[in-house]
Amino acid sequence: MILRPATRADLPAVLALLADEDRVVDPASMPVTAAYERAFADIEADPRNEVLVLVDGALVVGCLQATYIPGLGRGGAERALIEAVRIRADRRGGGLGRELMERAVARARARGCALVQLTSNKDRMAAHRFYASLGFARSHDGFKLSL
Structure with a gap:
């Protein structure tokens, strides 16, 4: 597996992952507006x-x-905010999510970040267990205001 920054050519695949986390969406079907x-x-x-992208x-x-x-x-250090974490529906359960997150945390650490934070929808209980298994702790309540 390769973890790399996404290129423009990856955009339809990324949009497909974000479109529906419960099923595989064909990237060719994604309108890139x-x-x-x-x-x-x-x-x-x-x-x-x-x-x-992984x-x-x-x-x-x-x-x-x-x-x-x-x-x-934290002494003026950067923090990393991780969002929009997705693994293809047909590839879940094999450790790819763990690999993706561990590599992202390693990138943040190498950059000098003192903290990695993320938010997750309150309904995504399996995701919460996953993040806890990686060492993330529920330390704050988050709030959002849609504009």
Whole structure:
């Protein structure tokens, strides 16, 4: 398995992973709108953001987005925010999610981050158990405001 930053060519596969986490979606069926193009270009151009893909041969089997946030807490160290973690529905249960997250945490550590944080929908109980098995602790309640 290769973990690498996503390229524009990976965008349909990433969108397919994000579209439905319970079934495999054909990347060719994903409309890549101007908004997605803009967002991906912005992420790609920002040294504090990256979409990472886990690739098996030519197949994108997982993805996540990592954002590195500077801060004054923790001695001025960066923190990594991980979001949009997905593994293809037909490839779950074989340790790919663990591999993806462990490699993302290693990237954050190598970058000098003092903390990795993430949020997960309250309904995703299996995901919560998974994150806990990786050593993530429930330390805060998160709030969101849709605009």
